[in-house]
Amino acid sequence: MPKYVLWGSYCEDVLEKRAAYRQAHLDGLAKQKEDGVLITIGPTKDITKVFGIYEAENEAIVRQLIESDPYWQNQIWTDYEIKEWIQAI
Template sequence: MRFEQTWLVTATFTADAAVRREPHRPAHLAYVRHLLADGTALIAGAHADLRASVLVLRAADAAAARALVEHDPYWRNGVWTAIDVVDYLAATP
């Protein structure tokens, strides 16, 4: 096992996320599938109560990780209201 520099990203949902996300959900899921498939994202998901999404991303630095999340349709369409990026050491095989 090795520990890889990654970024833990928390993207906070808007209060009306359950409704607001619906028209953007297919594009969001396609974007997340792309990040997972190319290895940029190690994990992606959301709190069950839609409080926030959580992603673990490979990126050169925090700014690059943030840029990846800002490209997501949820951010571009106001489904997420805040993005927090912190250093994370992912244990990978």
């Protein structure tokens, strides 16, 4: 099954702005992980970017997961890019 890399950006003052949506965000990610579609995800240390790896039948599924996330819907994530990834090792 294809793998996809997510790179996205966080809003300014992310630590304060995310608080109201954090638990719903984490619950959704846990469900994606349990379902086997999310391999890993997390912020860069400076909390300006988010990086994730998904395994899904197509890119549209990954986009739907990202765009239904509370962080996207509430502008905590401000933009994102997805690339199909070829795992060499």
